[in-house]
Ligand code: GLV
Ligand code: MN
């Protein structure tokens with residue numbers, strides 16, 4: 500089937516009529532719909548699908564055992580995200596396999612198409628949840644304690660999707676991942692050619708800032724009598740922006756929760772999540788320290804409290820030079836670039852699987868937004884590039 504047809508089918512699933520975006524949290528109805536679409540596509544191609552205890556999937560073309568070359572990505576999204584982040588890698592993998600079959604290519608080792616669950620962590624707060632659990636870097640015990648914003652536990656979400664939570668844990672699928680190549684839309688404006696190859700993923704982390712204050716009346720409480728955690732938070736958000744600029748890094752408060760969230764009351768508590776990223780670990784650590792210092796000083800002035808809790812930290816990933824250079828070679832000297840976005844490919848690389856990434860040009864650089872976009876010609880170049888890479892790795 501052509502990439503265009505597959506893409507039109509897949510990208511119709513769960514698109515919001517209001518924003519044009521997608522909200523496919525792990526194991527949610529829209530994410531399940533996309534997953535069932537994927538399973539139908541695999542069945543139509545006679546691929547044999549293996550799943551693990553948390554719901555990661557690999558659909559195999561070729562022999563039913565032994566390590567193979569795995570590609571693919573994820574079908575979940577951020578809240579009101581774009582069409583490309585994740586699904587482009589899965590749909591391109593199906594199209595690349597179709598292309599190789601049409602050419603009569605016979606793989607020397609199995610080729611697998613993976614769909615890994617809750618990569619964005621938009622529902623349970625933990626990025627790359629499926630691959631972290633699969634790789635054993637997040638224990639089943641910790642994973643199963645996670646709850647979504649509505650208080651639904653991971654175990655309940657799994658049961659709702661027909662998955663037995665007792666199976667959550669390190670995944671047998673990893674043993675079959677001889678190599679892994681993830682194709683992904685580029686998420687900045689760093690790529691000017693249609694297709695590029697990743698060098699590294701910046702270290703990054705999510706840190707929960709809990710600002711405590713004193714609830715009080717908005718009309719009767721003198722300004723100088725307040726202990727307002729919103730003020731401490733507001734100054735912290737400005738400090739984060741300034742410190743990230745000074746360090747050439749990234750800092751974002753994209754999510755806050757206010758208690759009790761009333762218009763006519765000074766809040767009692769503000770919880771805000773900092774997403775911080777930098778090109779190297781030392782810069783990331785000093786960025787977090789600088790933001791925390793300014794927030795603490797401001798809390799002292801405001802008479803508020805501050806607690807900083809790391810929710811997830813992802814180390815720098817330097818993709819193995821051998822894999823990277825092999826892809827560059829196959830693709831006639833495609834450009835190589837780092838990324839500030841996290842990926843399951845980083846988790847699998849850390850787990851010792853020879854891993855590489857292909858990027859497809861993003862003309863605006865916009866991502867994690869309904870406006871995320873790639874030109875069809877570039878997506879087709881991505882499919883060709885992926886097919887060439889699979890052919891090389893699976894010969
Ligand atoms: C995932 O795309 C992330 O970088 O947060
Ligand atoms: Mn993403």
Ligand code: MN
Nearest residue numbers: 584585618683
């Ligand atoms: Mn992604």
